Amino acid sequence: MSATPSAPFFKRLTPGRWAAVAWGAGIVFTALLRISVPGQEGPDVMPGFVILRWDGLLMLGVATLLTLRGGALLARRPTAALHYLLVASVIASTPLGVTAIPFAQYLAVDVALYAIAAARPRREAWRALLLALGLIFVYLAVRLLSGWSAGTTSGLAVALTALVAWLLGRSERQAREYAEQSRAQVAEQAVTAERLRIAREMHDTVAHSIGIVALQAGAARRVIDTQPEGARQALAEIETASRETLAGLRRMLGALRTADQADATFADRTEEAFRTEESSRTEDASRKDTETDTDAATQARIEAASGLAALGRLAEATGAAGVRVAVRRVGAPRPLPPDIDLSAFRLVQESVTNVVRHSGADTCTVTVDHRDPEAVAVTVEDRGPTPGSERERPGGGSGYGLAGMRERVALLHGEFTAGPRPGGGFRVTARLPLPTGANAR
Numbered sequence: 001m002s003a004t005p006s007a008p009f010f011k012r013l014t015p016g017r018w019a020a021v022a023w024g025a026g027i028v029f030t031a032l033l034r035i036s037v038p039g040q041e042g043p044d045v046m047p048g049f050v051i052l053r054w055d056g057l058l059m060l061g062v063a064t065l066l067t068l069r070g071g072a073l074l075a076r077r078p079t080a081a082l083h084y085l086l087v088a089s090v091i092a093s094t095p096l097g098v099t100a101i102p103f104a105q106y107l108a109v110d111v112a113l114y115a116i117a118a119a120r121p122r123r124e125a126w127r128a129l130l131l132a133l134g135l136i137f138v139y140l141a142v143r144l145l146s147g148w149s150a151g152t153t154s155g156l157a158v159a160l161t162a163l164v165a166w167l168l169g170r171s172e173r174q175a176r177e178y179a180e181q182s183r184a185q186v187a188e189q190a191v192t193a194e195r196l197r198i199a200r201e202m203h204d205t206v207a208h209s210i211g212i213v214a215l216q217a218g219a220a221r222r223v224i225d226t227q228p229e230g231a232r233q234a235l236a237e238i239e240t241a242s243r244e245t246l247a248g249l250r251r252m253l254g255a256l257r258t259a260d261q262a263d264a265t266f267a268d269r270t271e272e273a274f275r276t277e278e279s280s281r282t283e284d285a286s287r288k289d290t291e292t293d294t295d296a297a298t299q300a301r302i303e304a305a306s307g308l309a310a311l312g313r314l315a316e317a318t319g320a321a322g323v324r325v326a327v328r329r330v331g332a333p334r335p336l337p338p339d340i341d342l343s344a345f346r347l348v349q350e351s352v353t354n355v356v357r358h359s360g361a362d363t364c365t366v367t368v369d370h371r372d373p374e375a376v377a378v379t380v381e382d383r384g385p386t387p388g389s390e391r392e393r394p395g396g397g398s399g400y401g402l403a404g405m406r407e408r409v410a411l412l413h414g415e416f417t418a419g420p421r422p423g424g425g426f427r428v429t430a431r432l433p434l435p436t437g438a439n440a441r
Contacts, residue, residue: 015115016071019085019108023067026104027060030096033104056095063092067108078116082128085109086135093139100151101139106158110165117169118176125173129166133159187403194404198343198411206245213238245338307341308333308368308378314349315366323356324363331370340432343408344368344378350401351380351428359426360385375414377431384425405430 013021034043070084089105096102109132117125136159143150220234315325336344348366355364361382369377402418405428409416415431 014075015111015119016074016081018115019071019074019081019111020068022107022111023064023071023088026102026107027064029104030102053095059091059095063088066091070108070112074112074115078112078120079124079128082109082112082116082131085112086132090135090139098151098154099143099149100155101136101158102154103158103161106136106162110162113162113166114169114172117166118172119169125166125170129163132162132166136162190401190403191407194407195411197346197404198408206249210245213241216241307336307338307345308348309341310345311348311366311368314345314352318352318356321356323352323361325352326363326365328365328367329370330367333368333370336376337435340376340412340434343412344376344430344432346408347405347428347430348378348380350405354401354428355380355382355426361425372431373434375431375433377429379427379429381421381427382425383421383423402428 036043066084066088070081070088073081073084085108089101089109092105093101096105113128113132116128120128136155140150140152140155216234216237220231220238223234224231311327315327318325352364352366355361359382361384364380364382367377367379367381369379405418406416409430409432412432414433416429418428419426421427
């Protein structure tokens with residue numbers, strides 16, 4: 001078992017605890033400045049007379065209690081916590097006999113400024129900075145107006161460190177916001193790509209069905225006088241293919257229309273991207289000769305015809321990549337609508353690809369469940385990395401391939417789950433509802 005890294009320990013410390021640690025470090029540093037340490041002839045700073053008396057020690061104790069209270073409030077009420085810390089810094093500076101608030105007494109305030117700037121809204125962060133800087137200058141102004149000496153340069157140095165701490169906090173917040181925005185953008189692009197892929201598949205499915213309709217119509221026209229029964233059968237095939245294609249188009253367009261109403265901006269970008277890609281595809285197709293067009297049409301029909309029946313070929317290809325795929329079918333297989341059949345295959349294909357790329361497993365299981373008469377369910381699961389494998393699945397199952405699969409299932413009004421298995425590994429499950437009368441085919 002590998003040693004546990006030290007980073008999680010530091011991450012477990014809350015900003016309030018860090019403020020308490022900073023206050024303690026400041027107290028220790030203040031004490032070291034006022035005693036003789038090895039290598040020095042005397043202390044760097046002569047201790048003020050008040051700090052040696054009971055009232056000076058009492059002030060330090062009160063300041064410590066105020067700091068602990070402020071640290072406890074830092075996560076829930078950061079502005080109130082900062083007030084406690086600022087008051088503590090002033091009280092702790094009083095018995096030291098100094099002309100400005102020392103840097104050591106402002107360390108806890110610097111921690112609070114960083115935490116507020118990194119986690120709170122911009123307006124609140126600005127208020128905290130102005131409050132912290134304002135206290136330093138008010139402290140100096142009071143001493144000057146009272147006719148006492150004031151450590152202006154020392155106060156400016158403390159103000160500069162507070163500003164640097166605040167800027168580091170704002171930089172941390174901006175970096176986090178940028179990372180979240182980038183993740184959201186990539187996830188949105190994955191959803192857009194999946195919608196475009198679904199649209200292309202629907203286009204190929206419709207083209208395949210229209211080809212069947214044309215062939216059957218031609219056959220019916222040739223034999224309608226000599227073989228009425230054959231013509232009747234061809235017309236029945238035309239009716240079945242047409243109804244299935246129209247039903248698939250209605251389901252997909254209805255789902256897309258619902259999603260578009262929920263996010264009009266996203267829909268506009270999707271439509272624009274689809275039109276651009278479709279235009280590009282049309283221009284490329286127009287430059288091909290008749291033979292190439294025939295081959296492309298044949299390939300499109302093969303692609304459109306791919307479905308759960310192609311799981312055997314998928315398992316063979318995945319086995320060549322080093323991952324053995326076991327395909328299990330539960331219940332009696334039955335014909336499925338083309339869009340449902342193809343979507344189920346795409347879900348399995350994407351899940352198996354994730355196993356090959358990310359899991360480190362050498363086997364996975366694909367289960368197709370036909371027992372529910374109203375839906376078909378597919379499950380892809382693996383047992384995790386094999387011993388000695390260096391690959392690990394990204395934590396949380398938040399890959400963008402999962403976002404595309406989730407979008408595909410949502411468009412078909414299905415149910416999708418993905419996450420770690422209790423005994424290790426990962427599981428992806430999708431349930432795709434079947435339209436009424438889908439089995440009557």
